[in-house]
Amino acid sequence: MLRIADTRTGHLVEIPAAPRRLLRSRVHLPAASGTGIGPVHLRVPLIGDVLARTAELNGLQVVTVLTTPELTQDQNHALERVMAVLGIHPPLVVGAHRPDAALGGPADVHVTARGADTGEVTGGVRMEVGEVGTVLPDEGAFDPDRLLAPELPDVPAPEEAADPLAVRLLLLGRPYDAPVTVTGEALADARQTLWRWRRQVADWAQEPSRPIPADLLRESHAALADDLDVAAVLDLLADVAGRSEVPAGAKFETFAHLDRVLGLDLVRDVGGQSSPERPTPR
Known part of the structure; x- marks a missing residue:
């Protein structure tokens, strides 16, 4: 619903x-x-x-x-x-x-x-x-x-x-x-977040795949279905990235699945031969 x-x-x-x-x-x-x-x-x-x-x-x-x-x-x-x-x-x-x-x-x-x-x-x-x-x-x-x-x-x-999707992330970060x-600072933060998430997703992709935890799937879908609360989904991803109890393969599947809605190209660096240059903070 x-x-x-x-x-x-x-x-x-x-x-x-x-x-x-x-x-x-x-x-x-x-x-x-x-x-x-x-x-x-x-x-x-x-x-x-x-x-x-x-x-x-x-x-x-x-x-x-x-x-x-x-x-x-x-x-x-x-x-x-x-x-x-x-x-x-x-x-x-x-x-x-x-x-x-x-x-x-x-x-x-x-x-x-x-x-x-x-x-x-x-x-x-x-x-x-x-x-x-x-x-x-x-x-x-x-x-x-x-x-x-x-x-x-x-x-x-x-x-x-590399910047347009940082604009997308910034605009999706509020209800x-x-x-x-x-602002220039907010865009710089968004670029840093995209760089970090893409590198993490590329690293997690090298580990065995694991299913998305049921509670994460339920919580994220409920947020989206209830008046399109994308900001809550972004907060959830930030939390999941730092949770040691969630296997790397499950983190990868969670980020890849929710990016179907976010459209941030989070799997872009999967399989890449070298790390992209880190954005320069402003």
Whole structure:
């Protein structure tokens, strides 16, 4: 059972309503501001992606439509690129003018930015995604705004190629309806966490496989199913990594399994011939 708190009522609602096994999700990209699209335009489709991944983990089929305001060709290109580098699975239709037809029926859930004008939305559960602020004073610090700059080349520079999933981790580290502030220090911490977890996963993969402990599986799935509490899952992984009583093979299986939802590429270094360079703290 997947339950989401409807912003309009505050009540948890089961989606999709039983006994249907198809989840129809409509993600609403906020209208572009005078300066174009920005970090909140990363977070809304990201939460839609995690919702779809969680539903699939619960054995549901998912159809996702991303509806957008009028965007320039460059903005559309930037949006497609940023969804790719952040590991967001492509929606079935982008910019659909008839979303119900694309979904095969009315949406079960609407994912929107907090305070967005979606007056035409009726029915379904409404998930409002919190605002994203940026405070990046350090010269050379990775700026998520640059991911959406249309003048950037399609392939990121090597020093930035490892950073986008740190942005994903940072945005997932808070409840989806809470505001997030992206700082240079927070991004550096996220890069360090990704580096450490990937090295640990690569090391654990060399040990005999062990099943995921039942209590960890139950706790993680319950957190995801209860209003998409990804932050609790990240806390659980941090705890599991340091627990000596959990066999290395079980740690590997736990991280690999939950990464199906997190999308952080935690098994990337498994089988690698050399350790990746440790990120330089800022």
